[in-house]
Amino acid sequence: MGRLLIVLLLAVAVLLWWKHRQRGKRSEEAAPHRPRESTGPEAMMRCAECGVHLPSSQVLPGRGGVFCCHEHRERFEARQ
Template sequence: MKALLFLLALLALIGLIRASLSRRSKPPGTATPVNSGRQRTEQPQRMVQCAHCGVHLPEREAVTGRLGLYCSTEHRQAHEGA
């Protein structure tokens, strides 16, 4: 009888641990009230295209040239001849 109670207690404990783990393993960003205010002002990563080779890259990593945006200074020079 004691063994049965012990087993039940163990199962209950495992259930509690599993519940807390699954709550933690939820992907971040879905339920983070701290970031929700910031994300309204900060635009989500905008992708731009290199005017020379056509590769897509985040806007903040792009090199700005006279004729457009580029993935690197090499491509800006190759495209604009500067």
């Protein structure tokens, strides 16, 4: 019984240590990248359907402009 408790405690300790390690690793990885700041100002593009502004990497190109989502692209192109 006592041995089981020790094993259980060890398992919990390892789990906590591992979680802590994962968290530390993640923040270390995230720090040098800083994608939003290091890539500089991204060109903002406007959805031709609803007019919402999106970073150029997130827009969907379509006929007649760029769009924020498939729905808007389809709606816009249906009217063409």
